[in-house]
Amino acid sequence: MNKWYIEKGPESDVVISSRVRLARNFKEYPFPHKPTPQMQKEIVDKTRDALFSGNQNMSRVFRFIDFSDLDMLDKAEFMEKHVVSKELLESDRYSGILLSEDEQISIMINEEDHLRIQCLAPGMQLTNAWNICNSIDDLLSEKIDFAWDENIGYLTSCPTNIGTAIRASVMMHLPALSMTGYIKPVLEALGKLGLAVRGLYGENTEASGNMFQFSNQITLGKSEEDILLSINNIARQIIEQERTLRQEIYKQKKYRLEDMVFRSYGILKNARIIDTVETLKRLSDLRLGVDLDIIKDIDITDINEMMLLVQPAGLQKKTSRMLKPGERDIYRAELVRNIMNKNKNP
Amino acid sequence: MNKWYIEKGPESDVVISSRVRLARNFKEYPFPHKPTPQMQKEIVDKTRDALFSGNQNMSRVFRFIDFSDLDMLDKAEFMEKHVVSKELLESDRYSGILLSEDEQISIMINEEDHLRIQCLAPGMQLTNAWNICNSIDDLLSEKIDFAWDENIGYLTSCPTNIGTAIRASVMMHLPALSMTGYIKPVLEALGKLGLAVRGLYGENTEASGNMFQFSNQITLGKSEEDILLSINNIARQIIEQERTLRQEIYKQKKYRLEDMVFRSYGILKNARIIDTVETLKRLSDLRLGVDLDIIKDIDITDINEMMLLVQPAGLQKKTSRMLKPGERDIYRAELVRNIMNKNKNP
Numbered sequence: 075m076n077k078w079y080i081e082k083g084p085e086s087d088v089v090i091s092s093r094v095r096l097a098r099n100f101k102e103y104p105f106p107h108k109p110t111p112q113m114q115k116e117i118v119d120k121t122r123d124a125l126f127s128g129n130q131n132m133s134r135v136f137r138f139i140d141f142s143d144l145d146m147l148d149k150a151e152f153m154e155k156h157v158v159s160k161e162l163l164e165s166d167r168y169s170g171i172l173l174s175e176d177e178q179i180s181i182m183i184n185e186e187d188h189l190r191i192q193c194l195a196p197g198m199q200l201t202n203a204w205n206i207c208n209s210i211d212d213l214l215s216e217k218i219d220f221a222w223d224e225n226i227g228y229l230t231s232c233p234t235n236i237g238t239a240i241r242a243s244v245m246m247h248l249p250a251l252s253m254t255g256y257i258k259p260v261l262e263a264l265g266k267l268g269l270a271v272r273g274l275y276g277e278n279t280e281a282s283g284n285m286f287q288f289s290n291q292i293t294l295g296k297s298e299e300d301i302l303l304s305i306n307n308i309a310r311q312i313i314e315q316e317r318t319l320r321q322e323i324y325k326q327k328k329y330r331l332e333d334m335v336f337r338s339y340g341i342l343k344n345a346r347i348i349d350t351v352e353t354l355k356r357l358s359d360l361r362l363g364v365d366l367d368i369i370k371d372i373d374i375t376d377i378n379e380m381m382l383l384v385q386p387a388g389l390q391k392k393t394s395r396m397l398k399p400g401e402r403d404i405y406r407a408e409l410v411r412n413i414m415n416k417n418k419n420p
Numbered sequence: 421m422n423k424w425y426i427e428k429g430p431e432s433d434v435v436i437s438s439r440v441r442l443a444r445n446f447k448e449y450p451f452p453h454k455p456t457p458q459m460q461k462e463i464v465d466k467t468r469d470a471l472f473s474g475n476q477n478m479s480r481v482f483r484f485i486d487f488s489d490l491d492m493l494d495k496a497e498f499m500e501k502h503v504v505s506k507e508l509l510e511s512d513r514y515s516g517i518l519l520s521e522d523e524q525i526s527i528m529i530n531e532e533d534h535l536r537i538q539c540l541a542p543g544m545q546l547t548n549a550w551n552i553c554n555s556i557d558d559l560l561s562e563k564i565d566f567a568w569d570e571n572i573g574y575l576t577s578c579p580t581n582i583g584t585a586i587r588a589s590v591m592m593h594l595p596a597l598s599m600t601g602y603i604k605p606v607l608e609a610l611g612k613l614g615l616a617v618r619g620l621y622g623e624n625t626e627a628s629g630n631m632f633q634f635s636n637q638i639t640l641g642k643s644e645e646d647i648l649l650s651i652n653n654i655a656r657q658i659i660e661q662e663r664t665l666r667q668e669i670y671k672q673k674k675y676r677l678e679d680m681v682f683r684s685y686g687i688l689k690n691a692r693i694i695d696t697v698e699t700l701k702r703l704s705d706l707r708l709g710v711d712l713d714i715i716k717d718i719d720i721t722d723i724n725e726m727m728l729l730v731q732p733a734g735l736q737k738k739t740s741r742m743l744k745p746g747e748r749d750i751y752r753a754e755l756v757r758n759i760m761n762k763n764k765n766p
Contacts, residue, residue, distance in 0.1 A: 329692050329693055332692040333691055333693040336691060337686075337690060337691055339686075340683075340686030340689055340690030340691070341683055341686050343686055344683060344685055344686030345679055345683055345686070346675050346678040346682055347675055347676065348679075404675050407679070
């Protein structure tokens with residue numbers, strides 16, 4: 075079964091992925107910064123039970139991963155795939171994840187909240203992601219009594235999540251907006267509309283490879299549907315702006331654009347040493363080239379695969395050993411070359 | 421018939437070409453800065469006559485080109501091919517060249533001296549080049565009385581050429597010496613040994629593409645054979661130093677070197693806009709890669725061809741029209757791609 079992040083979704087020329095996550099807490103336990111290890115263990119067990127008991131389907135689709143048991147490399151790889159958060163990675167609480175086979179759905183246990191139900195999907199698919207989260211939430215609610223207040227809604231560790239406790243986000247590839255500098259007014263407008271902007275790996279990360287993640291900041295006083303609709307509308311506008319700009323740049327600076335795209339193509343196909351930042355930049359150029367039909371022998375799904383494999387943990391998992399930083403750059407270049415040249419005529 | 425500069429000569433891993441030129445002046449005419457246009461015409465006619473009359477072979481091999489008649493593009497292309505000097509290009513005297521079919525031998529008429537007999541050869545071939553110049557000189561001497569003094573030797577316009585009036589030079593590709601910085605002490609030593617160092621296009625040009633031209637400064641008080649022997653010995657030492665360093669760098673920094681070479685290879689194969697300076701730099705990397713057997717599908721002769729074709733005049737001659745600088749970079753990239761990809765498997 076293919077992992078979700080390799081697949082090509084709707085509006086994949088601009089949208090890499092959509093994500094919805096819900097925060098939930100057990101009514102009967104203190105919030106995650108307080109419980110004893112014993113309580114943490116109980117929360118894990120009760121969540122597994124709520125998902126699996128009486129749901130044969132679920133035990134076929136989901137597996138439980140004892141997160142505290144994993145070594146740092148495995149943990150980091152899950153973060154690189156966006157399956158778990160940085161918070162969970164760095165937490166010393168007893169924690170676990172319930173993960174679907176295609177890695178699209180994950181339930182983090184004992185993260186900042188007792189539960190974080192998350193669904194990822196390729197391309198623009200917020201509604202789908204929300205529907206899946208919602209059904210998992212319904213299922214768990216049958217067995218678990220969640221901390222909930224009639225006036226406020228769901229209660230969460232951090233007040234910024236209170237209410238719907240929903241965070242919806244869209245990861246977009248915006249090379250044309252970035253190149254032209256038009257990204258700046260767009261980001262300012264988004265801030266005024268109450269959206270947060272982050273880089274490829276969540277909070278406190280810079281936009282690498284012209285990737286921007288937009289998400290709602292407001293969780294209170296609006297329904298889930300309204301929040302999703304608003305993000306959806308804003309995302310559609312950005313998609314249109316990016317598309318128009320790409321065509322305009324291509325029309326006005328055809329050779330410059332082709333030169334940029336083909337140089338990155340040539341370097342990805344040939345480099346023997348390449349670091350993560352450069353790889354993401356070159357993959358961004360390549361993605362733009364594929365969308366504009368400048369590059370014909372590379373598929374968006376190849377690029378998606380490379381974007382994940384070239385991260386430090388993914389790389390090291392692939393070689394089954396720890397690599398020194400210098401070795402990583404060599405192995406990354408080899409991996410990229412293999413994927414870039416796989417469609418080569420014999 | 422292939423032009424000499426495409427061919428691969430001895431020691432071609434380090435030596436691009438060898439050149440010998442002799443300066444000669446008619447005894448009966450004032451030196452070139454003085455004669456009237458009428459005299460200039462006579463000098464041209466007498467030289468043609470001396471070469472051709474009674475020498476059927478010569479009239480098959482050589483053609484006369486009325487240099488004053490050429491447009492700037494044709495003139496500049498001859499200079500890019502090293503067939504004529506910058507001096508001749510910029511001169512407003514009536515001038516001409518007698519040029520062999522393979523463009524290896526040229527006699528410039530009314531340059532700084534009345535005659536400049538020049539022979540170029542691929543790789544390390546100073547002796548061959550000298551023998552050819554010598555035989556042309558002998559042939560011309562049968563009909564022309566050259567300005568010569570028993571004590572001094574040949575008389576020339578510029579005192580730096582007086583005596584043997586020979587200039588022997590070797591164009592070398594020294595990427596390893598350049599990369600490591602060892603080129604600096606080598607150049608200093610050459611200066612002390614009385615050699616001049618220039619870039620790819622003679623006096624006042626910087627070393628582009630790690631190309632260095634070494635030539636004798638002393639023409640007086642030594643025989644032609646001694647001058648050639650001395651340059652030859654020095655060149656052999658530099659060749660050995662460069663070779664040893666290449667192997668050492670490759671051994672110690674295998675991945676770094678391969679990365680540099682393959683990136684240049686990928687860019688030359690894919691760029692859509694490329695200027696002369698970058699092209700020469702990338703071709704230098706490629707040449708090193710071919711020598712070290714890192715690159716297997718490109719031949720030294722392909723690189724020699726590209727080095728000439730990518731020059732502004734060569735480019736414009738190829739398109740048969742004047743190009744704006746921006747257009748040149750686009751057309752240069754196309755030309756390089758075509759040569760780089762010609763051996764591609766179908």
